[in-house]
Each structure stands twice: as C-alpha cells, then as structure tokens.
Amino acid sequence: MFWSKAFIPTLKETPQEAESIAHQLMLRAGLMRPLISGVYSYLPLGYRVLRKIENIIRQEMNSCGAQELLLSALQPEEIWLESGRDKEMAQVMIRFKDRRGRKLCLGPTHEEVITDLVSQNVSSYRQLPIILYQIQVKFRDEIRPRFGLVRSCEFIMKDAYSFDQDQKGLRQSYDKMFQAYQRIFKRCGLNFLIVEADPGVMGGSLSHEFMVPAESGEDIIMHCSDCKFSSSKIEQSAICPKCKKALQKKNTIEVGHVFQLGTKYSTTFQANFLNPQGSQSPIIMGCYGIGVSRLIPAVLEQNHDQQGIIWPWEVAPYSIIILPLEVSDKKIHQAALNIYNDLIQKDFAVLLDDRDERAGVKFKDADLIGIPLQVILGEKFLKQGKLELKIRRDGKRIILDAKKLSEEIGRYTSTLQKAKEG
Amino acid sequence: MFWSKAFIPTLKETPQEAESIAHQLMLRAGLMRPLISGVYSYLPLGYRVLRKIENIIRQEMNSCGAQELLLSALQPEEIWLESGRDKEMAQVMIRFKDRRGRKLCLGPTHEEVITDLVSQNVSSYRQLPIILYQIQVKFRDEIRPRFGLVRSCEFIMKDAYSFDQDQKGLRQSYDKMFQAYQRIFKRCGLNFLIVEADPGVMGGSLSHEFMVPAESGEDIIMHCSDCKFSSSKIEQSAICPKCKKALQKKNTIEVGHVFQLGTKYSTTFQANFLNPQGSQSPIIMGCYGIGVSRLIPAVLEQNHDQQGIIWPWEVAPYSIIILPLEVSDKKIHQAALNIYNDLIQKDFAVLLDDRDERAGVKFKDADLIGIPLQVILGEKFLKQGKLELKIRRDGKRIILDAKKLSEEIGRYTSTLQKAKEG
Numbered sequence: 001m002f003w004s005k006a007f008i009p010t011l012k013e014t015p016q017e018a019e020s021i022a023h024q025l026m027l028r029a030g031l032m033r034p035l036i037s038g039v040y041s042y043l044p045l046g047y048r049v050l051r052k053i054e055n056i057i058r059q060e061m062n063s064c065g066a067q068e069l070l071l072s073a074l075q076p077e078e079i080w081l082e083s084g085r086d087k088e089m090a091q092v093m094i095r096f097k098d099r100r101g102r103k104l105c106l107g108p109t110h111e112e113v114i115t116d117l118v119s120q121n122v123s124s125y126r127q128l129p130i131i132l133y134q135i136q137v138k139f140r141d142e143i144r145p146r147f148g149l150v151r152s153c154e155f156i157m158k159d160a161y162s163f164d165q166d167q168k169g170l171r172q173s174y175d176k177m178f179q180a181y182q183r184i185f186k187r188c189g190l191n192f193l194i195v196e197a198d199p200g201v202m203g204g205s206l207s208h209e210f211m212v213p214a215e216s217g218e219d220i221i222m223h224c225s226d227c228k229f230s231s232s233k234i235e236q237s238a239i240c241p242k243c244k245k246a247l248q249k250k251n252t253i254e255v256g257h258v259f260q261l262g263t264k265y266s267t268t269f270q271a272n273f274l275n276p277q278g279s280q281s282p283i284i285m286g287c288y289g290i291g292v293s294r295l296i297p298a299v300l301e302q303n304h305d306q307q308g309i310i311w312p313w314e315v316a317p318y319s320i321i322i323l324p325l326e327v328s329d330k331k332i333h334q335a336a337l338n339i340y341n342d343l344i345q346k347d348f349a350v351l352l353d354d355r356d357e358r359a360g361v362k363f364k365d366a367d368l369i370g371i372p373l374q375v376i377l378g379e380k381f382l383k384q385g386k387l388e389l390k391i392r393r394d395g396k397r398i399i400l401d402a403k404k405l406s407e408e409i410g411r412y413t414s415t416l417q418k419a420k421e422g
Numbered sequence: 423m424f425w426s427k428a429f430i431p432t433l434k435e436t437p438q439e440a441e442s443i444a445h446q447l448m449l450r451a452g453l454m455r456p457l458i459s460g461v462y463s464y465l466p467l468g469y470r471v472l473r474k475i476e477n478i479i480r481q482e483m484n485s486c487g488a489q490e491l492l493l494s495a496l497q498p499e500e501i502w503l504e505s506g507r508d509k510e511m512a513q514v515m516i517r518f519k520d521r522r523g524r525k526l527c528l529g530p531t532h533e534e535v536i537t538d539l540v541s542q543n544v545s546s547y548r549q550l551p552i553i554l555y556q557i558q559v560k561f562r563d564e565i566r567p568r569f570g571l572v573r574s575c576e577f578i579m580k581d582a583y584s585f586d587q588d589q590k591g592l593r594q595s596y597d598k599m600f601q602a603y604q605r606i607f608k609r610c611g612l613n614f615l616i617v618e619a620d621p622g623v624m625g626g627s628l629s630h631e632f633m634v635p636a637e638s639g640e641d642i643i644m645h646c647s648d649c650k651f652s653s654s655k656i657e658q659s660a661i662c663p664k665c666k667k668a669l670q671k672k673n674t675i676e677v678g679h680v681f682q683l684g685t686k687y688s689t690t691f692q693a694n695f696l697n698p699q700g701s702q703s704p705i706i707m708g709c710y711g712i713g714v715s716r717l718i719p720a721v722l723e724q725n726h727d728q729q730g731i732i733w734p735w736e737v738a739p740y741s742i743i744i745l746p747l748e749v750s751d752k753k754i755h756q757a758a759l760n761i762y763n764d765l766i767q768k769d770f771a772v773l774l775d776d777r778d779e780r781a782g783v784k785f786k787d788a789d790l791i792g793i794p795l796q797v798i799l800g801e802k803f804l805k806q807g808k809l810e811l812k813i814r815r816d817g818k819r820i821i822l823d824a825k826k827l828s829e830e831i832g833r834y835t836s837t838l839q840k841a842k843e844g
Contacts (some may be wrong), residue, residue: 009543042492070464096518099563121431
C-alpha cells in the first residue's frame with residue numbers, strides 16, 4: 001500500500017477524550033474513530049490488526065478441531081426466559097419488539113442459542129465430542145463505556161462451546177482450549193496471568209480468566225511475584241496461600257474466560273444424546289470466550305513507548321514500512337519502488353510512505369503507527385548507496401546494501417521464530 | 423476434515439417451511455438452520471461458503487485499490503434525521519433507546535456514518551480519490567421474511583463508498599466497481615443481468631442493478647433475449663426499445679446495486695475538500711452494495727440438480743470429497759487417508775467421509791452437499807486397485823490409479839481456469 005493513497009489519518013495532538021494510553025494511540029495512529037461514546041469505526045489500519053488477531057484465533061481454534069460457524073445477533077427473548085438469565089442480563093441486554101410484535105434482543109452471549117441448535121441436530125454419542133466457535137459482533141448497553149475498545153457498547157468476541165459425553169471429555173476439551181488460549185495470547189505479544197475465577201452468571205463449576213496486566217485495567221487481581229500465584233479474590237490479609245509471601249494488587253484487562261458449564265444449559269434445552277449404553281444423557285458443556293476487539297488495546301498497553309506503538313510481529317498491520325526521505329529524487333523513488341515490489345513478491349505486507357512530506361514528519365508517523373521494520377532511504381543512500389534498516393522495538397539501526405535487505409529481514413524473522421519456540 | 427467429526431447435519435426429508443429450491447437445499451445440506459422466522463444460524467459448511475464468497479469480494483475490491491474498514495452496526499438516530507432518511511427507512515430500521523436515553527438504531531446502510539467519518543478526516547484534494555468498503559452484518563425489520571437468506575432480518579452486506587474530486591473521478595470509480603462486480607459474480611458461478619435502475623431512496627443520478635435470474639426471485643425485470651437489453655421498468659407495451667423484439671418478464675434476485683450519489687450526502691454532512699484552486703468543494707460520492715449472504719441462495723438457484731447442490735469451484739465449502747465405501751476395510755481406509763493427506767499437502771480443502779455408513783447413504787450425501795470432485799474407493803479399488811473420480815457437475819466418471827489422481831485433478835482445475843479466462 002502507498003501511504004499517499006491510504007486512509008491513515010494520524011493525529012499530532014493527543015485527543016482529550018482518551019484516558020488510557022491504548023485509547024490515545026488508537027486515535028492518534030488512525031486505527032479508529034468514535035461515532036458516539038462507546039461506539040467506534042475501525043479505520044483500515046485498525047481493521048488490518050483486527051483481522052490479524054482473528055486469524056491467529058482461527059488458526060489455533062481450528063488446530064484443536066474446533067469448527068467455525070456464525071450465529072445471529074438477533075435472538076428471541078423467550079430463550080432467555082427459559083434459561084432464567086433474562087434477569088441477570090437485564091441491565092446490559094438490548095431488547096426491542098419488531099413490527100410483528102416479536103420480543104427480540106441482541107445477544108450478549110450465545111449459550112442459549114447454541115445449546116438449542118445442538119439439541120436439535122445431535123442425538124447420538126457418535127456425534128460427540130464437538131467444539132463449535134464463532135467470531136461475531138456483540139452488543140452491550142454499557143452505562144459507562146471507558147477506555148475505547150476495552151469497555152464499549154459494540155465489540156467483537158470469539159465464543160466457543162464444547163459438547164462432550166462425560167466429565168472426562170469436558171476436561172479434555174477444556175484443556176485443549178486452555179492450551180490454545182495460551183498460544184493465542186503469546187502470539188499476540190502479550191504477557192498475561194491465568195486466574196482461577198468465579199463462574200458467576202455463566203454457571204458451572206471450574207473457570208479460569210486470562211488477564212493482561214495494564215495500568216488502565218479495571219479488573220484488580222492479587223498476584224504473588226514470587227511463586228506467580230494469582231487470584232481474582234481481593235484478600236484483605238493478602239498473604240500468598242501457596243508460598244506465604246505478600247501478595248500485590250495488579251490492574252489487569254480480562255481478555256479471555258473459560259468455563260466448565262456442565263449440564264446447566266443442556267438440561268434447560270433438552271440437549272440430550274443416546275449414550276453407548278442406549279439411554280439418554282444430557283450433553284456436558286464448556287464455553288470459552290475471547291474479547292477479540294479488546295485484544296487491540298491490551299496489546300497496545302504492553303507494546304508502546306513515548307513515540308508510539310510497537311506492534312508485535314504477528315499482529316502488525318504491515319510488517320515493513322519503506323521511508324524514501326526525498327520522494328522527488330528519482331533515484332530514491334525508483335529504489336523505494338524496487339524494494340517495495342521485491343518485498344511484496346516475497347509476501348510481506350509493506351507500506352510505502354510516498355508522501356511528499358519532510359523527513360521529520362515521516363519518522364514521527366512511522367514511529368507512531370509502529371510498523372516493526374523501517375527501511376529508510378535518505379542521505380546515506382544518495383551518497384553511499386546504503387539503506388538503513390531500523391527495528392522499531394529496540395531502535396537498532398543496520399546500515400546495508402539494498403541487495404542484502406531480504407537476507408537481513410530473514411535473519412530478523414528467524415530470531416523472532418526462535419524466541420517464540422524458546 | 424473428517425465427516426465423522428464434522429457438524430454437517432444433512433436431512434433426508436425436505437423441510438416444509440422452505441418454499442424455494444435454494445432454501446430447501448440450504449437446510450437439507452446442513453448449511454444453516456432457522457432460529458426464528460427470518461433469522462438463521464450458519465452451520466460450518468454454510469459458513470465456509472460465506473467465507474469463500476467474502477474472500478472473492480475482498481480480492482476484487484482490494485485489486486481496485488479499495489480499502490477495507492469496519493463501521494458499527496449501532497448508529498445514533500440523529501444522523502438519519504440530518505439526512506432526512508429516517509422517514510424513508512421508518513418501517514425497516516430497528517430503533518431503541520439505550521439506558522442513558524440515547525436514541526439509537528441498527529444501521530440498514532452506512533452512507534450517513536461514512537460521509538461523517540470522511541468529512542472529519544479528509545480535507546484536501548491530495549487525499550482523494552479513496553474507496554472504502556466493509557463486509558458487515560445488517561438488520562432489517564422485515565415484515566414478511568421469505569426464501570431463507572434472500573429476504574431475512576439479519577444479513578451480510580458488502581457496502582463500498584467512493585470519494586472523488588469531480589464527476590470524472592466518480593465515473594472512473596464507478597467503472598472500477600462496475601467491472602469488479604462483474605468479476606465477482608462470474609467467479610461465484612452466476613449468470614446475471616445488468617439493469618439500469620432507479621436510484622430511489624439512495625438519491626443520486628445513475629444506478630445499475632445486478633440481477634440473477636431465478637424462479638423464486640421476487641424482482642421482476644423485462645429482458646430481451648435477442649439483444650440482451652434489460653430494464654427494471656415493467657413496460658405494458660413491452661417492446662424492446664433497442665431492437666423492437668418482444669420483451670420477456672424474468673424473475674430475478676438482486677445481488678448488487680451501484681449508485682452515482684453525487685453530493686447528496688457530502689452536502690448534508692459538510693464533507694468538503696480544498697480543491698487545487700484553493701477553494702472548498704463538496705466531495706463527489708458513489709456507493710456500491712452486494713448482498714453477500716444472499717449470494718448463497720442465488721448461487722444455489724442456478725447450480726443444482728435433482729440430487730442436490732453443484733457448487734461452482736471457487737465457492738465450494740470443500741473442493742474434493744473422498745468416499746471410502748468400506749471404512750472397516752483396512753486397505754481402503756489406509757488408501758483414503760493417504761489420498762487425504764496428499765491432497766491437504768497440496769492445499770486442497772478436502773472432506774473425508776469416514777463415517778461407517780452404507781455406500782448409498784454416502785453417495786446421496788455427497789451429491790446433496792455438492793462438493794465438485796468425488797474420489798470413490800470401492801469394489802474397483804479392492805479388485806483392481808483403481809479409484810473413481812466423479813465430477814459432480816456433469817456426472818462424468820474417470821477410473822484411474824491413485825498415483826494419477828493429482829494429475830487428473832490438475833487437468834480439471836486448469837480446464838476451469840481456461841473457461842474463466844475464455
């Protein structure tokens with residue numbers, strides 16, 4: 001993509017309405033814009049990040065044998081009366097009557113719908129286990145939206161549901177998801193903590209939350225820096241129950257939550273199956289959520305500096321930005337184009353800043369939008385034919401010939417790969 | 423994917439509620455299920471088709487330089503008062519107040535939102551032209567939903583918007599979209615007609631509709647089978663204005679609609695730009711819609727036979743289905759697995775019907791779900807070591823050695839490629 005043709009409206013000033021760093025960066029880097037309080041438009045750069053995150057989630061879900069589907073946002077209110085959750089969700093669920101008088105709502109979650117669907121289409125143990133998931137827009141009537149995409153009225157969730165014959169099967173499905181979640185959050189470049197949690201409104205027995213430490217996080221957990229024990233219960237004594245050291249309070253953003261539901265929903269919606277012994281049993285369920293859009297601010301809280309964003313490689317909207325500092329110079333212009341075409345050919349996502357702007361503006365914008373690698377063609381190129389490769393994360397600069405660029409980028413990506421595996 | 427682990431609930435009987443062939447096939451082949459009238463859940467097989475169609479659209483939009491973003495479904499009612507379209511959309515737009523008393527609606531379309539967005543972020547001719555698009559869920563309070571995904575209350579649209587300096591620019595953007603639409607519908611395997619249409623509620627001057635002839639189509643157009651003239655005006659005289667032959671009525675499904683909007687929205691939302699002469703001008707707009715989810719029934723209406731679906735190659739949920747007819751036979755089982763792994767390695771999407779079912783059941787299901795190529799391992803394999811490759815579209819069967827399979831599939835796909843180019 002050529003920047004001159006791209007819709008990337010960066011801002012010089014920090015918008016006053018943004019309280020958290022992540023929210024400020026999302027506005028300044030042109031990732032999104034507010035429509036009204038708590039409701040946002042993703043601009044092309046932000047949308048590219050969203051798609052990267054979605055695809056990481058898809059890959060890891062599919063690798064567990066989970067199957068993607070898509071349920072409707074519209075739901076009949078009736079199924080919420082059946083599960084008894086209409087009262088628990090009373091405040092946040094958006095409800096209305098349609099022209100035909102049907103009482104509808106915008107589903108804040110889909111346990112009711114999917115259990116009903118499975119109850120009508122699964123009847124035998126031979127059809128189990130299955131794990132179904134979707135990546136879908138959700139709505140919440142949020143009384144006080146805050147921190148941009150962290151607490152908004154419209155957001156994107158990944159919700160998965162497992163269906164098993166027995167507790168042993170549920171534990172296996174739960175474990176698969178638990179492992180997949182760790183891979184997903186690692187690939188997004190996050191440091192996170194896993195906390196045993198209260199199942200709350202969802203029901204069921206066991207539940208874990210995946211929490212990202214962040215200054216602006218609204219969920220407070222207790223954490224032991226020594227033995228890494230974490231808990232969502234705010235203990236007054238605050239002594240680590242495992243190693244007896246003092247616990248510390250940590251502000252975190254919840255990015256994932258997994259639940260062993262058991263038979264709460266399958267009993268309500270008669271989701272039974274014929275077991276190998278020939279009798280009917282209720283299906284044993286689990287459910288597994290990820291706040292997909294919320295992952296963007298979570299990533300930003302942990303990956304930035306004074307100059308702007310530092311995207312982790314796998315979620316970056318572009319991997320490489322090319323900065324020709326004198327676009328009017330034909331030699332620089334042509335060299336930049338050649339590098340662009342070569343890298344595109346090698347399947348890199350590349351942004352070429354072909355705008356007729358001062359070097360300072362380009363450097364500032366490049367640091368702000370946080371593309372991992374910057375290829376700079378400036379004075380050194382005119383005088384010595386050398387490029388500069390700048391690594392956004394550590395600011396390291398490598399001076400090299402154009403023909404050595406791919407090799408150097410390959411070295412960088414293989415370092416990342418090794419770090420991931422290690 | 424192994425069928426035994428997949429959630430593909432095919433039906434033997436045709437559901438009574440389904441009036442059209444496409445609707446019947448979508449239910450019988452396990453592509454979707456109704457939640458309530460006019461609201462559907464896409465099951466994994468249907469969702470794969472949806473993703474295939476979305477990706478065709480993405481490729482063709484991106485190849486025009488259009489940039490993807492994502493706007494919110496939630497919109498303030500206020501912007502509809504500003505554009506004056508709140509009355510025109512009164513019947514179909516879902517509206518409600520949130521807890522804070524804000525009047526919100528679920529956007530049936532996004533001209534207001536995107537014009538407002540662009541007005542705040544584009545100020546100079548140097549930022550033009552741009553084309554922005556999204557693939558997004560839309561809601562309509564449909565009084566009489568019909569034919570499954572053809573007229574439903576929740577559906578998926580691709581809506582694109584072009585922003586130009588002048589009429590000449592608009593014509594160029596319009597033409598790009600016009601060409602892209604033809605490529606998209608061709609790649610989806612559709613026969614379609616292009617009709618000059620009434621801009622109606624959208625406003626503006628020129629407008630074209632892309633119509634797919636189908637028995638269950640609710641849009642009636644006049645068509646000349648001789649000179650191919652088509653019109654959405656139902657003329658009583660019905661004489662072709664171009665060649666004077668008799669016009670015929672045709673039932674069609676509208677799958678795309680493009681509009682030259684001009685300045686209708688940019689004037690309302692003060693979307694102006696500084697032109698090269700240094701004065702303010704309103705941005706000239708176009709808008710371009712595709713009914714993404716509606717394309718599935720449109721494709722099905724034109725691509726089926728008595729036995730079921732015949733997916734066009736590019737939108738098929740899987741390209742190849744392997745049918746081992748005796749899964750208990752170790753030799754057949756192992757051969758099927760080898761073929762599966764080999765084809766997966768070659769990047770084909772493959773479904774292996776490893777269910778312990780009678781040959782008749784497998785043949786019926788394979789024909790019903792309409793995967794383009796069937797690889798059959800049956801008696802001929804046990805006796806002579808030969809596979810059968812059946813082409814779903816024409817029923818042609820080729821007997822061949824397992825090691826010749828990739829070559830034969832390659833021959834088939836290159837025939838498709840040639841037909842596309844020709």
